[in-house]
Amino acid sequence: MTETMETVPAKELYDVVIVGGGAAGLGAALTLARARRSVLIIDSGEARNAPAGHVHNYLGREGTPPGELYAIGREEVLGYGAEIVSGTVTTAHKENGGGFRVGIGGGRSVRSRRLLVTTGLVDGLPAIEGLADRWGRDIVHCPYCHGWEVRDQAIGVIAVNIGLAMHQALLWHQWTDDVTLFLHTAEAPSPEQAEQLEARGITVVTGEVAAVETESDVLAGVRLASGEVFARQAVAVATRMDARVGFLDDLGLETAEQNFGDFVMGTFVPSEPTGATSVPGVYVAGNVTNLSAQVIVAAAAGVNTGAMINADLMLEDTRLAVEARAVTV
Numbered sequence: 001m002t003e004t005m006e007t008v009p010a011k012e013l014y015d016v017v018i019v020g021g022g023a024a025g026l027g028a029a030l031t032l033a034r035a036r037r038s039v040l041i042i043d044s045g046e047a048r049n050a051p052a053g054h055v056h057n058y059l060g061r062e063g064t065p066p067g068e069l070y071a072i073g074r075e076e077v078l079g080y081g082a083e084i085v086s087g088t089v090t091t092a093h094k095e096n097g098g099g100f101r102v103g104i105g106g107g108r109s110v111r112s113r114r115l116l117v118t119t120g121l122v123d124g125l126p127a128i129e130g131l132a133d134r135w136g137r138d139i140v141h142c143p144y145c146h147g148w149e150v151r152d153q154a155i156g157v158i159a160v161n162i163g164l165a166m167h168q169a170l171l172w173h174q175w176t177d178d179v180t181l182f183l184h185t186a187e188a189p190s191p192e193q194a195e196q197l198e199a200r201g202i203t204v205v206t207g208e209v210a211a212v213e214t215e216s217d218v219l220a221g222v223r224l225a226s227g228e229v230f231a232r233q234a235v236a237v238a239t240r241m242d243a244r245v246g247f248l249d250d251l252g253l254e255t256a257e258q259n260f261g262d263f264v265m266g267t268f269v270p271s272e273p274t275g276a277t278s279v280p281g282v283y284v285a286g287n288v289t290n291l292s293a294q295v296i297v298a299a300a301a302g303v304n305t306g307a308m309i310n311a312d313l314m315l316e317d318t319r320l321a322v323e324a325r326a327v328t329v
Helices: 023-034 066-079 162-172 191-199 246-251 295-328
Strands: 013-019 039-043 083-086 089-094 100-104 108-117 121-124 155-158 179-182 203-205 209-215 218-224 229-231 234-237 240-243 256-260 263-268 282-284
Touching: 013 023, 013 100, 013 295, 023 039, 023 066, 023 295, 066 083, 089 246, 108 295, 121 263, 155 162, 162 179, 162 191, 162 256, 162 263, 179 218, 218 234, 282 295
Parallel strands: 013 039, 013 108, 039 083, 108 282, 155 179, 155 234, 179 203, 240 263
Antiparallel strands: 089 100, 100 108, 121 240, 209 218, 218 229, 256 263
């Protein structure tokens, strides 16, 4: 965190307060600051992709470490006059006169005309020993994010739902011919699914997974509850993805479940294409409303939502100007 990010907010009232300083939040802040809006980002520094070594599929920034990408974004945003404060938002309330009061840990608070939430999501991993320690390294979830880096390696897919696991196993086969599907807690494949797996040369292992094992800080294999170990170089696993929005409870903003067939993948905040939510004045962008958004998609969503918020504020500014003129005429 830079010294600028550690200072208290400079103003009492902002056009827009953005909660979350990842790709979506920075993209929105850049758009709004260039539109000459007063903008404050409140960032807890808990980026979802912090464990990952690099950002991928980001045109012009392919392979950039996440921390470096966000540092570049912060510098750009600050250069246009936006502010960034390090902290965690604890509460958000509607004010009687319009707008919002946003509480920050440590007793601070600020007011805003509009509120943009870009806090992303929380990944919930299966309760398997060793998974969390290697998350984002050789324990991965997205082949488009990590597939190239583990191409031609021995990959294991740990199932929590057979429908989702089938999709994962068949998809990962695009990057390697050596895929093993560990059924773990999922049901057995149907005859049709079993035929598909056999046709693609994907090995199926029954039995619950107890742990992933390492040697010299390198993933070595998958150990079943039976004690049997299968050598693997990378493991793909589906996480439970839940929008990080607990602090919005007082606003009445609700989440919805996202399903893959009969499997609940997680929760997200429903929104319009503009980013507008069911609560007037509250917007969302990035993983908090789109669980599958990669970094470049989240950044683009932030830019789009930032423009929509500016248009919304423009209409309000015009209405207030007309009302003020009517009083003086």
